[in-house]
Amino acid sequence: MELKLFQKDVAAIFNVSEDCITYWENNRSEPQIQYYPPIFGFLGYCPFKLDKSTFAGKIKAYRYLNGLTQKRFAKLMKVDPATVSRWEDGKGGGVKKNEIDAVLSSCSIVVNQDLTKGLNSD
Template sequence: MGIHALITVHFKRVIKKPMPISYPKNPKTVGEHLRKKRMELKLLQSDLAKILGVSTDCVTYWENNKSKPQIQHYPAIQLFLGYSLVKVNEKKFEGRLKAYRWRKGLSHKRLGEMLGVDASTVGSWEKGESFPSAGNLKELELLFKK
């Protein structure tokens, strides 16, 4: 009489539930980037709204491309996404200026107030149409280092 061993093999089959049809595979807008990341993290729009410090309606409008976030919300948006949506050449002064403004969530007007210049002047610097005075440049370089 031989000893028979019963071998039992257990395996677990993991099936991932597909993302909803509204999941943006190749996001282009801010809203699509937010929706994609939110869905990947399995968050509700109300959860994202709390994270970003805005209303649920804001998130809904952004995700549906009915409106765009104001610049003061971009620091929180970039922190949530883990990357910046603003692509600039930071080797040039104009790019450093624009990147700084977006990272800090500053409008042309607000940065202009900080520097004692008009909002259109800041816009002109960003476009490379003009260059800051020596004094303004020194102030900006100090801001960039912070």
């Protein structure tokens, strides 16, 4: 509203239908995760409360900020999607978990801050 954009304008920005925007606005559906990064950019912040102090939180923050499903994240990290699900539930461990934790710890994961400053690795 502040930008004086119509639903059709916002739909064009995200390459979705006007109905999709209406459903999002009325909580009839939620955006698919691949739309999160452009939505965060549009808003200028991440509206989710993500705790990146835990391994589970780091995974979720990384996935949300990069628009990755658990399945896609698992493929990138060369693990089973069920493993990612367990990790996000705070379960499981192993060598692979330690490797991924090290990778995620080396990334700049900016949450609940001005996202115009960048989301890339250091």
